[in-house]
Amino acid sequence: MLTVHTLSDQICAHSGNAAHGMEISPNARLLFCNGQVGARPDGTVPDDPAEQIEVIFERIRIILAAARMTCRDIVKFSIYVTDKSILRDYFRLRGRFMGDHNPPATLLVVNEFPRSGVLVEIEAIAARVD
Numbered sequence: 001m002l003t004v005h006t007l008s009d010q011i012c013a014h015s016g017n018a019a020h021g022m023e024i025s026p027n028a029r030l031l032f033c034n035g036q037v038g039a040r041p042d043g044t045v046p047d048d049p050a051e052q053i054e055v056i057f058e059r060i061r062i063i064l065a066a067a068r069m070t071c072r073d074i075v076k077f078s079i080y081v082t083d084k085s086i087l088r089d090y091f092r093l094r095g096r097f098m099g100d101h102n103p104p105a106t107l108l109v110v111n112e113f114p115r116s117g118v119l120v121e122i123e124a125i126a127a128r129v130d
Contacts, residue, residue, distance in 0.1 A: 001025045001129055002075060004103075018105050022075040028127040031067045035080070035121040036060055037113065045117040049081070050089040056122045057097040069126050071098050077105040078123040084109050086120055 005021035024030075036059045038052025039045050046052055064070055079090055087107060113121060 002073070002127060018102050020104065022103050024075060024127040025129050028129045029067070031064070031069060031073075031124075031126040031128075033060060033063050033124040033126070035078075035123045036063075037115060037118045037121050039115070039118075045115070047117070049083075049086045049119045050093065052118070052120045053086075053089055053093045053122075056120060057093060060122065060124050061097070063124075064126060067126070067128075068130075069128050072101050073126040073128045074098070074101070074103050074124050075127050076103055076125040079105060079107045080110050080113075080121040080123075081107070082110060082112060082119045090120070090122075 002025070003023035004019045005023060006019045036056045037045070038049075038055040040055055046055065060074075061071065064073065077094075079087075081087060081090070090107075113119075
């Protein structure tokens with residue numbers, strides 16, 4: 001079981017209303033996803049950052065399913081973008097992927113990624129008590 005800690009009455013709210021913390025119950029299985037980029041199964045990377053984010057969330061969904069988890073088991077995101085304007089797409093698409101489940105997140109603007117054309121990378125951590 002996960003316990004969400006949103007302390008907006010005590011701490012300034014996060015952009016996108018992300019939780020301030022996520023508590024993981026004892027005996028939970030943990031899943032650490034490496035940074036996912038918007039490369040399709042054939043290796044192509046869309047030019048549009050929103051399309052890259054959609055591909056990334058689908059890749060994360062596949063990894064979660066392999067571990068018998070869902071997006072509701074995600075406890076932390078780390079998001080890396082090459083331009084701050086990409087965050088608008090991230091917040092919009094995160095809502096579609098995550099619904100009202102809003103785990104803590106770290107957002108960073110980076111210069112570039114090693115792979116040409118990549119504009120976004122998202123790392124996820126999930127936990128589940130069976």
